Amino acid sequence: MLFVNPRASRCPYPADLKEVMSVGSAHESRDWLSSWEHLSQDATPLWELPGIAAELGVARFWVKDESTRSPLASFKALGAPIALIRLILRLMPLESFDPKGLITGRYRERLRDFTVISATDGNHGRALAAAAQSVGCKCVIVLHANVSAEREAAIAAYGARIIRIEGNYDESVEHTAKVAQQNGWPVVSDTSYEGYEIVPRDVMQGYGTIAAELIEQTTGDTAAPCPFTHVFLQGGVGGMAAGISSYLWEIYQDQRPAFVMVEPRQADCLYQSAIQGRPAKATGSVDSVMAGLACGETSPLAWRFLEPSIDFFLTIADHEAVTAMRKLAQGSANDIPIVAGESGVAGLAAVQILVRDSEAARKIGLNSDSRILIISTEGATAPTVYESLVGESDEAVIDRQRQWQKRKHL
Structure with missing residues (x-):
């Protein structure tokens, strides 16, 4: 289900939020972690998938692939x-x-x-x-x-x-x-509660590295217009979404992209927060194949950033995530195969749902001019689970990825 957030703002990045999380602190965090042996010294790939863009009827479609961030195979290595x-x-x-x-x-x-x-x-x-x-x-x-x-x-x-x-x-x-x-x-x-906000803030601040790399990999200039019209972000307790949306909001101010929050239907705490206008609990069982998003309570600190910045909230079913995993793994003549875990594909699953619903697509502003970004937050962090869902191992997908890259460079 899609919920249009009536509290979303297009105003410049608020000063009270900047006191909590800022681009400057994100850059400092990035510098401090630059020497860690478990982090890649290179930016994670930003794959453009023209084949999927054509299927979706949009101008461009990108996947920020966090599976190569570190041997940990997840964006969490930044937080x-x-x-x-x-x-x-x-x-x-x-x-x-x-x-x-x-x-x-x-x-x-x-x-x-x-x-x-x-x-x-x-x-x-x-x-x-x-x-x-x-x-x-x-x-x-x-x-x-x-x-x-x-x-x-x-x-x-x-x-x-x-x-x-x-x-x-x-x-x-x-x-x-x-x-x-x-x-x-x-x-x-990585989740806040009453009397406990400083550490979750620091975790969220670390995720700004992803946003910084996105700008470097596209326009390369923070003064240029935002390269994305829509950014799809995973839910969980809200920390990753808050870290990335706040960074892009501060850079692009009132010209920021539209942010879309995606959660499992049975772990819909952020969706419920948007409806109620306050940090809320999920209404379902919380148990989801999207293990990293199977959270029942919204982080109050993250919600301070999400309430005014997330334009749309959407819930998806587990089987829709599995279909998206297989889609990215499959690849095509035009699209590189990608290893994306259960929680990493929520954005693609959401876009596939929206384009099948013309009214929902209209509300969210999806059309042939849209430039969409999703963030694959993890690779095969549980290889056995990945293989059981996709039908082939992550090693097999990576092998096909290498073969695809070789063909493209011939």
Whole structure:
């Protein structure tokens, strides 16, 4: 279902929001992480898919492919590490740590007794565990019942201690808060709640790197008009969407692109927030094949940015995401095959739904002049799940991707 947000604004980027998240702080975060061994030194690919654009009846269609961001295979590698660095700098100001020195392990002996904790659906916890291992501190990760054993193993591989609970993601967040209080461990979460906003802000700020790369890969000039008319963003608790939309809003001001939020139907907390005009809970079971988006409660901090910037909210079914995964993996003579995970394809699934509904397409302004961006936030973070849904392994898709690139360069 599509909801048109009556509170969306086309005004210049508000000063009160800029005090919380800004392009300047995003650039600083990008610089601090530039030396981390688990991050690629190159920008992630921005693939243009003319074949899909033609099928959709739009002018241009791009996919920002975050699967190559790091060995972690997810955009989360930009959030958790910078939040951990900033947390340590705040808690230990007299140590005079160098931010780049922290992420390269220069102070590991001084931090070996320091412990952080977080709940996760998978990708955030994996990124935090990897960052803690690099910094030299301990990490505890709380997993809920729906996190696969494959994702648990990927987190544990970075030395994290795992705590399993029954229940869903939101219950794991509550359990994390209790364990943290009992042990005096700071929480490094990507969702905010009452009295807890600084760390989630830092996580969101890290995602500005994606937006900075998008401009560098298209116009290369922040003074040029926005290359995109529509940007489709995944839901979850709202952190990634807030980080990217705030960056593009600050750069393009009242000429920003239209932002479209996409969520699983059974994890519709942002959709419900838009309807109610306040941070709200999901109305469904929350359990979704789109594991990274299976969140039941909106981050209040993220909502401060999303309420005035997201123009449209849309929910999709699990099977529509799976169809989109297969579409990107398949590729064509004109379109490179792409490995995109269950949560990474939400944007494409949404566009495919909209173009089949002429009234919805009219409301959102989709037409032959539209220039659409989606962000594939993850690759095959659970390879077994990916293969079962797509019908072939991520290695097979990557092999066809290489073959496609060779043919194009002949």
